[in-house]
Amino acid sequence: MHDGSGRIVVQGLTKQFGPVIAVQNLSFTVEPGSVTGFLGPNGAGKTTTLRMLLGLVTPTAGTATVNGRRVDQLGNPARVVGAVLEAQSFHPKRTARNHLRVYAAAADVPDARVDQVLTLVGLAEAAQRKVGGFSLGMRQRLALATALLGDPQVLVLDEPANGLDPEGIAWLRNFLRQFARTGRTVLVSSHLLAEIEQTVDQVVIVSRGQTMYYGPLEHLRQSQQTRVLVQPADPHALVAALNEAGLHHVEPTQDGRLAVTGADSKQVADIALAAGVAVYGIQQEAVDLERIFFQLTSGQYAAAGVNPYGPVPPGAVPQGYQPPPGYQPHAGYGPATGQQPVVGQQPVVGQQPGQQPGQPVYPPQDHQQQGYQQQPPGPGQQGGPSGFGGNA
Ligand SMILES: Nc1ncnc2c1ncn2[C@@H]1O[C@H](COP(=O)(O)OP(=O)(O)OP(=O)(O)O)[C@@H](O)[C@H]1O
Structure with missing residues (x-):
């Protein structure tokens, strides 16, 4: 049989x-x-x-x-x-x-x-x-x-x-x-x-x-870089210090914190301390498989502007996701006009010849996650977190 x-x-x-x-x-x-x-x-x-x-x-x-x-x-x-x-x-x-x-x-x-x-x-x-x-x-x-x-x-x-x-x-x-x-x-x-x-x-x-x-799902989880969520007294000063320390993947979250990729919470805390920036809270983010799944598959609906999973989960930047109508970027440390955002990493988009199970394959440009680079504020500009509305 x-x-x-x-x-x-x-x-x-x-x-x-x-x-x-x-x-x-x-x-x-x-x-x-x-x-x-x-x-x-x-x-x-x-x-x-x-x-x-x-x-x-x-x-x-x-x-x-x-x-x-x-x-x-x-x-x-x-x-x-x-x-x-x-x-x-x-x-x-x-x-x-x-x-x-x-x-x-x-x-x-x-x-x-x-x-x-x-x-x-x-x-x-x-x-x-x-x-x-x-x-x-x-x-x-x-x-x-x-x-x-x-x-x-x-x-x-x-x-x-x-x-x-x-x-x-x-x-x-x-x-x-x-x-x-x-x-x-x-x-x-x-x-x-x-x-x-x-x-x-x-x-x-x-x-x-x-x-x-x-x-295996475990390999997918492990392939993700975890983020550190930090709540500084002066986000601007902390972003400057993080950039100086070589950490350029820094994103503002919707709740006013900064999400830092590429460092652990101790490193971020040490950088804040050395820069004299008070920190009210710091936390290493758990990897959210649902968010990864959404990121991997959201391109299918981006063109039609449909999100089959409801609201965009924190951190997800689906392909084709646009700021809401009337949105004006802050003059803080969001991407400057005409400037390319920093490109983050994300696992396995598109099967490659000879791909083995669990082997990460880094994606073509148009699937990648966007991050932020610090821009020094111009004269009279207010510092403060900025983002593309809806993205945390
Ligand atoms: N017999 C068919 N003729 C034409 N197009 C088809 C046919 N069967 C499937 N498709 C199309 O192929 C694509 C894949 O459909 P399929 O049903 O395999 O997806 P799925 O992942 O199983 O989705 P669902 O969970 O909604 O069933 C869709 O665009 C669908 O419209």
């Missing part, structure tokens, strides 16, 4: 629908015994990729295999790959048990397996109920039960947490981790990092059909 390793290999996968390139040169591997999160905003190409992997859409280029074969070349695919796709339909008048019996017969699976999978997904007591009366969460569980009928080596799930309540999501997390612990493979898509953050061993983050990051 499990005649191979259960390894999923996606190589150079591309799909074009007329003028739309839904998936572009995507490559990643999912190892047996692990859970891989396939993350990206709506329209990033997740469903198209999963459908190509399952043999439901023909790739324009590239390959997607399980156990070294295309899914449609596997002898009895239901026994190797179980899949839950979005918007799965059920016959509303059929009971959960009868629905599963139909699929069990098609996959040549004994009827006894039906009650096993109903128990596995927590639907044993609803076995005799008609699916038409099921909640969205119950339908998701039933879809998962259908995918599990063939006792597959690999599970491919497209947004399985949609419609689940917090208890259902916790249950699903636990289920997927246990499934992987038995040496099986899980590929699960989501548009929400928080939904799968605690479940996955690695992530493939996509935006506009391209890989933005591929590797």
